[in-house]
Ligand SMILES: O=P(O)(O)OC[C@H]1O[C@H](OP(=O)(O)OP(=O)(O)O)[C@H](O)[C@@H]1O
Ligand SMILES: O=c1cc[nH]c(=O)[nH]1
């Protein structure tokens with residue numbers, strides 16, 4: 001697995017405000033949106049393109065456009081929805097698929113309650129967005145859904161990741177699929193309840209639950 005940890009002062013600043021317990025939902029949503037746009041710039045560095053020519057008002061120029069089929073963005077509900085608009089700002093032509101998943105707070109087992117993906121994703125470039133990579137159980141289930149549909153290359157964009165989740169994904173897909181994770185931060189560890197330390201708390205609640 002390829003892990004990229006962002007190293008940019010604007011990302012560090014926005015993430016610091018995002019972590020702050022006193023940041024309210026409205027500001028949290030704005031920051032998540034801004035952060036994913038910044039992370040997506042680097043995460044799309046290897047997006048597939050094709051060469052073309054374009055006629056300017058002056059002359060013909062050679063150019064580059066996104067290849068077909070267009071990329072697929074998959075937010076993992078609920079918290080991943082807070083990263084969708086930020087992704088679409090820089091990938092406005094992407095197709096969007098949805099996965100709804102929730103962790104059991106006691107067992108940390110993941111339940112998939114919604115799935116709306118194209119049936120055949122053979123050869124498609126896929127960007128999964130979810131703010132938190134904790135145990136890695138949710139991202140693994142999402143990757144499994146995608147692999148079943150023919151995907152061989154998945155890029156995940158997360159805001160905060162735990163070493164335990166990174167290790168779990170790296171081990172599970174070694175030699176099976178090309179998985180890349182872009183994260184704004186790699187934190188210290190998980191606590192006894194499966195929360196990332198220092199993390200930012202429950203991303204879904206902070207985006208949509210608590211004002
Ligand atoms: O790596 P894991 O241990 O699987 O945990 C990470 C998952 O937990 C959060 O979702 P949650 O289950 O809280 O659902 P929500 O988005 O509806 O809040 C988060 O958005 C990830 O999807
Ligand atoms: O710290 C964590 C871990 C999982 N999900 C969250 O929202 N936060």
Ligand SMILES: [Mg+2]
Nearest residue numbers: 202203204205
């Ligand atoms: Mg949650």
